[in-house]
Amino acid sequence: MTRWWLLAGIQLNDYSKWLKSNGKSDDTIISYNQVAMQFQKWFLQRIGKETFKGKYVSALDLQEWKSFLIDEATYVRGKKATPKKYSIRSVITFIKAIKCYFEYLQEIGEIKSNPAIKIKPPKMQMDDDDDPRWLERIERTRLLNYINDEELKDKNHWRYSRNRAIIFLGLHAGLRRSEIVHFEVEDIYFEKDYVFVRDGKGANSRRVPMNTDLRKALTEWLEQRGEQESSNVFISQKGGPITRHTLNKMCTTIGKKIKLNNFGPHVLRHTFGHDLAVKGTRLEHIADLMGHSNVNFTRVYTRSSMKERSNVIESLSEERAD
Structure with a gap:
């Protein structure tokens, strides 16, 4: 008996290449593949078949899958973690991913029409659980104190300067994980005070100005890094890209x-966006700096966190200590 996931893996190799040719980042390709495999598994269990064919899937099936994600599906992070339901934000991402998968199946001729085209994502609820995680002020201070610790520098200057540069690239330039991994030496323009981000989602290249902290951190790391065969800025101690x-x-x-x-x-990137919003930066500028294709993705950074809201409400208490 052929295992369904072996067949799925073979099929999704071509899907990965298609996603790459359409400008998707490595992280997006991994995520979209996982969604496609999860959907295939759910669907095959539901209909009692062993081999997935896109022609078997109807719009009604996809509506039921959407309901399953919202009402029943759970995930676990860690061996002893408690199962959790997916957030609405995650379900929206899943719907976007599955639409893309069926678009691919239509393009290669496996299906004649796309059953996912009319599936609407659920409406976003103003639920704090869906807020992106950014660092509160006290957490940010704790992080900065740690990465500026001279004792760490004395123990291993090479690792200290590399990790510090990575932290600042996320915190002060808002790079995504995949963008940090693929960041190249030629993308740093010291003479013009900016970094060039070439590997964003949807191939939205952008220039992000370097502030003083980031410039110093990158300069120190490149001195420690020295000449290497790899063009990637961040490397392992063996010399290969991280x-x-x-x-x-x-x-x-x-x-x-x-x-x-x-x-x-991702927390560093969200902190970058939130800090810009707090300082009154226009949404359009934040979107440009973060590589968002739609300014609506950026609006989440204008929201306060539950802790910030609680602090404001508590400040109104008449019984608070002066």
């Missing part, structure tokens, strides 16, 4: 040491 796994592991390690929950490269 991977997404390395980047995640670095952030996880730092998060545990200074007690930052759910800390990762």
Whole structure:
């Protein structure tokens, strides 16, 4: 008996190439493949077949899958973690991904019409659980104190300067994880005070000005890095480009040491967007700096977090200590 996921893997190799040719980032390709495999598994279990064919899927099936994601589906992060329901933001991403998958199936001739074309994403609820995670002021201070610690520099100057440059590239330039991984030496323009981001989602290249902290961090790292065969700015100690796994592991390690929950490269990027919004930067400018194709994606940074809202409301209390 041929296992369904082996067939799915073969089919999705071509899908990955199609996504790449359409300008999708590595992270998006991985995410969209996972959604396609999850949908295939759900659908095959539902109809009792072993081989997935796009022609079997109707618009009604996709509507039921959407309902399943909203009402029943759960995920687990970590071996001992409690299952959690997907946020509306995640479901919206899933719907976007599956629309793309069926567009691909139509383009290669596996289906005549796209059953996903009329599937509408659920409306976004103003739920704090859907807020992107950014660093609160005290967390930001804790992180900066850690990455500026001279003791870390004395222990391993090479790793210290590399990790510090990565943190500042996320915190002060808002690069995505995949953009940091693929960031190249020629993308740094010291003479013009900006970094060129070439590998954004949808191939939206952009220029982000360098502030003083980022310039100093990149300068120090490049001195430690020295001449290398790899054109990537960030490398491992063996000389090869760092991977997404390395980047995640670095952030996880730092998060545990200074007690930052759910800390990762995306948190640095969200902090960049939130900090710009707090300083009164126009939405259009934030969208340009972050590589958003639609300014509506940027509006989330104008919202306050639940903690910020609670602090404001508490300040109105008549019984607070003066």
